[in-house]
Amino acid sequence: MMPKFPFLKTKDPENKSKVFVPSRRDFLKLSSLATGGFILGVNFQCSGPKGELITFAPNVFITIDSDNLVTIIAHRSEMGTGIRTSLPMIVADELGADWSKVKIVQAEGDEEKYGDQNTDGSYSVRMFYEPMRKAGATARHMLITAAAAKWGIAASECHTEDAQVVSSGGKKIKFGDLVEQLKTMEMPDPETVTLKDFSSYKLIGKDVAIYDAHDMAKGEAKFGADIDLPGMQIAVIRRCPVVGGKVKSFNDEKALAVPGVNRVVKIEGAGIPPGLDKPLEGVAVIADNTWAAMKGRDVLEIEWDLGENQNYSSAKQLEEMLKSTSGNGQVRRERGNFNTAQQASGQIIERTYVAPFYAHATMEPPAAIAHVHGDGTCEIWAPTQHPQWARQAVAQALEMDYQNVKMNITLLGGGFGRKSKPDFVVEAALLSKAAKAPVRVQWTREDDLHHDFYHAQSAQRIRAVLDKNGNLSGWNHHTVFPAIGATANSAEIHPSDGELGLGCIDFPYEVPNIRIETHESKAHTRIGWLRSVSNIHHSFAINCMLDEIAEAKGVDPVDFVFNLLAEDKDLDFAGELKGDFGNYGEPLDKFPWNTRRLRGVIEKVAQEANWKKALTDGKSVGFAVHKSFLTYVACIVQVEKGSNGQIIIPEVHYAVDCGIGVNTDRIRSQFEGGAQFATSLVMTSAITFENGRVQQNNFDGYQVIRMPQSPKKIHVHIVDSMEKPTGVGEPPVPPFIPALCNAIYKLTGERIYQLPFKS
Amino acid sequence: MEKYTLVVNGKKHQIETESDMPLLWVLRDILSMKGTKFGCGQALCGSCTVLLDDEAIRSCAYPISEVGDQSITTIEGLSKDGNHPLQKAWVDHVVPQCGYCQTGQIMNAAALLKRNSNPSESEIESAMAGNICRCGTYNRIKEAIITASKSY
Ligand code: FES
Numbered sequence: 001m002m003p004k005f006p007f008l009k010t011k012d013p014e015n016k017s018k019v020f021v022p023s024r025r026d027f028l029k030l031s032s033l034a035t036g037g038f039i040l041g042v043n044f045q046c047s048g049p050k051g052e053l054i055t056f057a058p059n060v061f062i063t064i065d066s067d068n069l070v071t072i073i074a075h076r077s078e079m080g081t082g083i084r085t086s087l088p089m090i091v092a093d094e095l096g097a098d099w100s101k102v103k104i105v106q107a108e109g110d111e112e113k114y115g116d117q118n119t120d121g122s123y124s125v126r127m128f129y130e131p132m133r134k135a136g137a138t139a140r141h142m143l144i145t146a147a148a149a150k151w152g153i154a155a156s157e158c159h160t161e162d163a164q165v166v167s168s169g170g171k172k173i174k175f176g177d178l179v180e181q182l183k184t185m186e187m188p189d190p191e192t193v194t195l196k197d198f199s200s201y202k203l204i205g206k207d208v209a210i211y212d213a214h215d216m217a218k219g220e221a222k223f224g225a226d227i228d229l230p231g232m233q234i235a236v237i238r239r240c241p242v243v244g245g246k247v248k249s250f251n252d253e254k255a256l257a258v259p260g261v262n263r264v265v266k267i268e269g270a271g272i273p274p275g276l277d278k279p280l281e282g283v284a285v286i287a288d289n290t291w292a293a294m295k296g297r298d299v300l301e302i303e304w305d306l307g308e309n310q311n312y313s314s315a316k317q318l319e320e321m322l323k324s325t326s327g328n329g330q331v332r333r334e335r336g337n338f339n340t341a342q343q344a345s346g347q348i349i350e351r352t353y354v355a356p357f358y359a360h361a362t363m364e365p366p367a368a369i370a371h372v373h374g375d376g377t378c379e380i381w382a383p384t385q386h387p388q389w390a391r392q393a394v395a396q397a398l399e400m401d402y403q404n405v406k407m408n409i410t411l412l413g414g415g416f417g418r419k420s421k422p423d424f425v426v427e428a429a430l431l432s433k434a435a436k437a438p439v440r441v442q443w444t445r446e447d448d449l450h451h452d453f454y455h456a457q458s459a460q461r462i463r464a465v466l467d468k469n470g471n472l473s474g475w476n477h478h479t480v481f482p483a484i485g486a487t488a489n490s491a492e493i494h495p496s497d498g499e500l501g502l503g504c505i506d507f508p509y510e511v512p513n514i515r516i517e518t519h520e521s522k523a524h525t526r527i528g529w530l531r532s533v534s535n536i537h538h539s540f541a542i543n544c545m546l547d548e549i550a551e552a553k554g555v556d557p558v559d560f561v562f563n564l565l566a567e568d569k570d571l572d573f574a575g576e577l578k579g580d581f582g583n584y585g586e587p588l589d590k591f592p593w594n595t596r597r598l599r600g601v602i603e604k605v606a607q608e609a610n611w612k613k614a615l616t617d618g619k620s621v622g623f624a625v626h627k628s629f630l631t632y633v634a635c636i637v638q639v640e641k642g643s644n645g646q647i648i649i650p651e652v653h654y655a656v657d658c659g660i661g662v663n664t665d666r667i668r669s670q671f672e673g674g675a676q677f678a679t680s681l682v683m684t685s686a687i688t689f690e691n692g693r694v695q696q697n698n699f700d701g702y703q704v705i706r707m708p709q710s711p712k713k714i715h716v717h718i719v720d721s722m723e724k725p726t727g728v729g730e731p732p733v734p735p736f737i738p739a740l741c742n743a744i745y746k747l748t749g750e751r752i753y754q755l756p757f758k759s
Numbered sequence: 760m761e762k763y764t765l766v767v768n769g770k771k772h773q774i775e776t777e778s779d780m781p782l783l784w785v786l787r788d789i790l791s792m793k794g795t796k797f798g799c800g801q802a803l804c805g806s807c808t809v810l811l812d813d814e815a816i817r818s819c820a821y822p823i824s825e826v827g828d829q830s831i832t833t834i835e836g837l838s839k840d841g842n843h844p845l846q847k848a849w850v851d852h853v854v855p856q857c858g859y860c861q862t863g864q865i866m867n868a869a870a871l872l873k874r875n876s877n878p879s880e881s882e883i884e885s886a887m888a889g890n891i892c893r894c895g896t897y898n899r900i901k902e903a904i905i906t907a908s909k910s911y
């Protein structure tokens with residue numbers, strides 16, 4: 001069974017194509033638009049050349065009006081990946097729009113209309129590259145047909161550019177001037193329209209700047225907390241410090257005495273399990289402004305019933321987890337016979353790897369605004385990665401039909417998986433209902449670090465067997481970490497197939513005897529997914545181990561890993577897995593696990609980083625390669641000692657094969673950011689629990705890297721490919737972690753078995 | 760409640776508030792200027808950076824009562840039409856990812872360039888060390904500051 005995690009959701013082709021059924025085939029006159037909300041955000045004030053603005057909307061993603069304004073809908077959430085630019089630019093390129101004049105409007109949460117909006121799992125481009133091209137091509141086809149008819153020439157003599165149809169004879173007509181004529185035209189079948197040849201694209205495959213760059217540099221970009229509504233109240237919540245705890249009693253007298261505080265409201269939590277979409281139990285202070293709410297919260301008196309997690313210590317649990325890995329676990333993959341290999345061994349290398357809980361620490365702490373109206377409807381403004389889930393969770397909490405919940409999506413000040421969970425949106429809705437006013441819920445940084453859905457701490461043990469000839473003949477990987485699923489179902493005490501599919505079970509190397517085992521561990525907090533999820537710890541352990549094996553064999557780790565892939569093939573792990581292989585929700589025949597592509601990035605990174613020379617020059621360089629989210633990535637990191645003995649990262653090389661590179665500038669920026677993100681995971685960050693409580697309060701306790709510690713030069717080499725495009729939000733993180741660890745080993749002579757590594 | 764007169768981006772505002780309210784919340788909640796961001800509330804991340812006269816301060820930890828007659832510049836007032844050399848360089852280098860930290864980064868960089876119009880790479884690194892970017896745009900921030908310093 002595939003777990004029902006949004007980031008691994010199996011794609012439903014029906015749902016995909018649904019986005020193309022035009023909701024309104026006919027033309028929408030200005031008057032109908034004003035009420036229809038179909039293209040919310042388009043400027044209704046302007047009037048067309050004939051005094052009336054007519055709008056052509058061939059599908060839910062495009063509108064062209066008689067004033068020649070092309071509006072493209074961005075239906076995925078923007079959290080920093082640039083998706084709000086990269087999908088609309090695909091539409092624009094097929095359409096032949098003038099990109100500099102295209103207006104992008106953020107869709108509200110409406111899955112029935114736009115298709116999947118769950119922005120997660122690095123799959124926006126993978127899932128929507130084709131549909132976006134078809135959306136643009138359909139409109140182009142209609143515009144060309146209209147212009148050709150007008151001119152009395154064949155459609156084949158026309159093309160589009162800069163929002164005009166142009167004939168081979170040099171005639172030109174603006175899109176907007178064709179709108180009237182399109183009224184009577186039949187809609188072609190989007191599935192059969194001809195797409196442009198790749199070589200004729202002007203945007204796809206190029207560096208395209210993000211649409212929001214100016215607004216962001218001017219402070220005009222609107223994030224979750226930036227919406228003001230008349231009469232809005234601000235809420236800050238004291239949540240139970242221990243997951244599963246309850247409010248026994250509270251005294252709000254002092255809080256209510258703080259000037260500006262209007263109301264104190266208890267929020268009921270789900271208890272245990274806490275759930276992936278439920279608020280935690282707590283008491284909210286609702287005030288005229290954020291500061292008053294915070295001050296009110298400071299003086300709240302609450303007696304907690306802390307519940308069964310009150311003695312939880314993450315250090316103790318980690319010890320037990322680590323111990324468990326030396327016993328027999330639940331076998332999840334078996335090839336050959338590891339025991340026999342072990343008995344015939346020449347050498348056994350056994351190592352353990354542990355990694356801590358990590359918090360997302362998005363720069364924007366969670367915040368959401370809700371306005372519950374008296375008539376049984378509700379409007380939300382939220383920085384959510386998963387509009388539909390938020391909409392459903394709010395509807396459920398308010399006991400209303402989700403159709404009555406209007407979900408507006410703001411920009412997200414970072415997501416990394418945190419803002420998939422709608423708990424904070426539900427809080428806003430419940431509090432607006434209680435206050436009978438619009439309410440913004442504001443999380444502080446302390447709230448964010450204390451009440452996250454954490455990346456789980458993990459313990460792993462790998463036994464590698466070298467036979468008498470020194471060949472790697474056995475691989476026994478034990479992994480244990482509290483499962484994400486346990487957040488909603490306490491009975492889940494083993495990592496799921498889905499989590500093992502993230503870089504553990506799909507160990508791609510040609511080793512004759514493989515056994516992969518998991519062990520039990522319970523979740524005592526909320527576990528969630530963080531940028532690349534369990535690939536984080538799996539890649540760390542596997543790649544650090546491979547480096548150590550290469551060293552034991554006295555061979556170059558790049559050559560070792562390259563050769564360990566043996567002949568090029570598509571992997572299917574047939575007959576070896578005890579469960580399902582998720583392949584990130586894609587069928588293997590459509591997105592094969594191809595070892596040639598993995599080798600391709602190894603070769604490329606070694607060449608671009610001048611690996612052999614770096615070694616002979618005595619540089620401290622580390623290497624790792626890891627495929628995740630269907631994208632192949634190899635990484636070489638170089639480290640040095642700084643003047644105070646601190647570790648400096650002067651240079652990083654990445655080679656990435658993500659199929660067609662849609663927006664190459666945003667591919668690079670994701671890799672630059674991914675390297676920085678991963679540096680924090682290796683060097684500075686950890687969440688720990690004592691007495692059930694998180695011990696880190698703010699960025700002094702939960703440290704993330706700052707500019708002086710940041711990798712200095714990050715080179716991103718994109719493999720030229722015409723394979724289907726795959727995502728790049730998460731894949732930069734997993735290989736960087738062990739590449740950095742392996743480099744640090746070269747520098748210090750000390751292997752890293754525990755993250756974070758503090759120098 | 761106390762009465763204060765603030766000069767923000769050259770404009771006078773009369774406000775009435777508690778004396779311990781940090782400037783950040785005065786700007787965001789009372790004056791409804793949303794360009795200055797909340798990231799930590801403890802002067803640890805730099806998201807809330809504004810200029811007090813020419814000095815960069817963390818407005819989340821700066822009570823309104825301390826402002827006095829010093830003039831406040833926020834991202835909204837850094838330039839007309841976003842044409843400050845830093846803002847232009849930010850767009851040219853396509854610095855932002857999520858964008859949330861960037862107004863604080865730009866304001867902090869503005870203070871740096873005011874006191875050192877030609878900073879070295881290591882001077883940039885130490886001057887910007889108080890500003891976290893969780894998306895990891897540090898490389899491009901550095902490049903953009905260098906670009907801006909050339910036309911400053
Ligand atoms: S919000 Fe002021 S420094 Fe972080």
Ligand code: FES
Nearest residue numbers: 857858892893894
């Ligand atoms: S751009 Fe997202 S935190 Fe800096």
